[in-house]
Amino acid sequence: MTIAVGDRLPDATFKIMTSEGPAETTTAEVFADKTVVLFAVPGAFTPTCHQKHLPGFLEHLHEFKAKGVDLVACTAVNDVFVLDAWAHANAADGKIAFLADGNAEFAKALGLDLDATGSGLGIRSKRYAMLVEDGIVKILNVEEVPSVAEKSSAEALLKAI
Secondary structure, three states: OOOOOOOEOOOOEEEEEEOOEEEEEEHHHHHOOOEEEEEEEOOOOOHHHHHHHHHHHHHOHHHHHHOOOOEEEEEEOOOHHHHHHHHHHOOOOOOOEEEEOOOOHHHHHHOOEEEOHHHOOOEEEOOEEEEEEOOEEEEEEEOOOOOOOOOOOHHHHHHHO
């Protein structure tokens, strides 16, 4: 079953990079008592993710904050080291929280996993963007095609908020 507007996010654990190295955080720690924009990409450094999706959220970060968003976060089925390198490569560290879902457990729990084994990428996350208030999904925009970032763009989510 795919998560829907009005549903609570499932319990999950992510890997994050801290100044002391890799650590874990949970959905409860990330989303409780906060308004969070969460966007997911099929893979860090992949063309659409790297050139269109992430840059839009960085560009519009201040607009999300002005609308009452406490945190903008990105999740991907990549390891914490890849996401950390991607954050550094885009000057996004400290601006966007990068939540590594290395085994696709969160993507699968949401019902938003993507089988990209035919392209040699394994199991990934579908591309989406959501607004979450205190762990409850308020807006959910999922792309039909992984290489497209229109419904899930920062601009589309800002219009919906």
